[in-house]
Amino acid sequence: MARITPVGATADTPAPACVDAGGRICRAQELIESGRGVRFMLNTEHGPQSAFVICYAGGIYGYLNKCAHRSIELDWIPGEFFDIDGQFLICATHGARYHPATGACVSGPCAGQALVQLKLDLVDDEVRVACAVRPAMS
Numbered sequence: 001m002a003r004i005t006p007v008g009a010t011a012d013t014p015a016p017a018c019v020d021a022g023g024r025i026c027r028a029q030e031l032i033e034s035g036r037g038v039r040f041m042l043n044t045e046h047g048p049q050s051a052f053v054i055c056y057a058g059g060i061y062g063y064l065n066k067c068a069h070r071s072i073e074l075d076w077i078p079g080e081f082f083d084i085d086g087q088f089l090i091c092a093t094h095g096a097r098y099h100p101a102t103g104a105c106v107s108g109p110c111a112g113q114a115l116v117q118l119k120l121d122l123v124d125d126e127v128r129v130a131c132a133v134r135p136a137m138s
């Protein structure tokens, strides 16, 4: 399987480029089921924000990379969002766990809240941000 390289990055320089609505993030086949995600910066009405996409249970999901607890980035190593079992997204700072398909917090200090989910499009195997963010469903 191809190595995942964030938009605008090389294998040695993981700083992502900024993506606008409609912009390409990565190829779908580069995403590993319950594995490493792809980080990128998303231009929003509030300015550039860290975001990521992951693959879970055959689906591709995207979120702002911002814990519902304290707005801190989730990943414990850049691109590593899943817990050890690959069942939940986990915040490295205080351990909140989120359902990968909905972004709903299932345990931790922000239980009952949710990640901000991105609307994505798949275009010829390319994962694209369809439009502005929308609230995650709980």
Ligand code: FES
Binding pocket: 067, 068, 069, 070, 071, 072, 091, 092, 093, 094, 095, 096, 108, 109, 110
């Ligand atoms: S900052 Fe994520 S659980 Fe507290």
